[in-house]
Amino acid sequence: MTIEVQENLNGGGSGFRIVEEEGIEIGHVNDDVDETLASLNGTQNGTQNGTKNGTQNGSHKNHSEGNRNNNSGFLVKPDDLSRFAKDRNTDALIELLEKGIDGRAHILKNQNGKGNGGVGDIETPSVDYELLSKTIELIRELKKDQADGPYQKYSKDQYEMDVHVEQAVEMLTALVLRSSLEKGIDSSEAEYRRAVFGSNAIAEKPMESFLALCWEAVQDFVLIMLIVLGIIALAVEISDKGPCGSCWAEGTAILLTVLLVVLLTASIDYAKQFAFQRLARSLFESNTKQVIRNGKQMTVIDDDIVVGDILCVNSHALASVPADCVLIGPAADLKMDESTLTGESEPVSKKPGDVILSGTNAIQGSGRMVVIAVGINSVGGKIRAHVYESTDHDDELGDDGENSPLYTKLDKIAKQIGIAGIVAACFSFVVSCIIGLGVEKDPVRNLLDYLVTAITSII
Secondary structure: EEEEEEEOOOOOOOOEEEEEOOOEEEEEEEOOOOHHHHHHHHHHHHHHHHHHHHHOOOOOOOOHHOOOOOOOOOOEEEEHHHHHHHHHOOHHHHHHHHHHHHHHHHHHHHHHHOOOOOOOOOOOOOOOHHHHHHHEEEHHHHHHHEEEEEEEEOHHEEEEEEEHHHHHHHHHHHHHHHOOOOOOEEEHHHHHHHHHHOOOOOOOOOOHHHHHHHHHHOOOOOHHHHHHHHHHHHHHHHHHHOOOOOOOOHHHHHHHHHHHHHHHHHHHHHHHHHHHHHHHHHHHHHHEEEEEEOOEEEEEEEOOOOOEEEEEEEEOOOOOOOOOEEOOOOEEEEEEOOHHHHHHOEEEEEEOOOOEEOOOEEEEEEEEEEEEOHHHHHHHHHHHHHHHHOHHHHHHHHOOOOOHHHHHHHHHHHHHHHHHHHHHHHHHHHHHHHHHHHHHHOOOOHHHHHHHHHHHHHH
16 A cells, blocks of 8 residues: 655645555545544544644554554564664665555555544554655655765765655654654553563573483583493493403493583583573663653663663763664764674764664763664664573574574584594404404404403593
């Protein structure tokens, strides 16, 4: 579905023609936006309130339960916003705005003739035609800039393009995220936004029992090989018909060594779980940020930040960014340290419209930014889930719980060493048989000695 802007036939204003993708005309809004809203919603007064409410604050509240439905009330999904944070370009921003336009067109189709007083709540948004008109015109300008650019730095065209991008972020905030640059979101909407876009908290991995950690430790290839070889050595020595004495000592020593390694590894991992829990609890209590809600600046912990929040950051305090955001103007010479993500030590200057990734830090200046992705949907959240082995890790990152690259390489090296040891043991056993049985004519019962020697070479 698309919306096209039509100039007023009488020489003033603009309207909309809402058209299905298949080409079927749904409705037509001409000259007078307020008059059309009145015809759709039933009352002129409700229309004006809805327009005013939608223009000043994209976040609406209506306590009438009769207007609620089963839709999320938002025009984009968390994946759409995550893609924008990942791509960080104008094309992705245009795509988000176009989804907002299409979504509002569907809302207009559903509301046509039904009426809701021109006011929408968090689940059933109203249609603000002035906002739609500005957004459509802005998309045209952005596409024109994309086609004509890139422009020379500090040129008039580049300045105008930066202005268009900054305005696009304002439209994104009001139209798509249904927030307000001045007032932020309504505090009562936070829980609903958390349900739609996810929480900024990373789910903790449940603690494993000590026995489970022992079982995981014994899955190591080298330890499995030593257990098998220890059992073989013990069986060979005990089965010898001669006097035994301390023949059991070698195999038993191998098995006891494996047991000691397993218990030590499990103990370290078990203690590590408590250390991670203490660290997470400490960060939970100490990490706080300033956000704008209900038109007031307030302090919240990082886990309580939701999509649509207006986050205030400066280099003197609250320098870390806990979620993926888009910088909104005016920004006071903001520079970010992105070394935690890119490895680049040089600070990166940011201007309105730039994406600020979670996990980065402000080292100069200050600025306000609108939150677009939180928790596992943000770039920093994905890294945190991987590092802390969160329960979100397997589902969202899609790597089925694979180990880190370093651990994978170490595990591969250990397997290669184990295979090399087995090959060396087999070679030692074959050579011993050739020399002992073939050259020196030793008795066949010496095969047990050759086997013990081969096992010893592996250890």
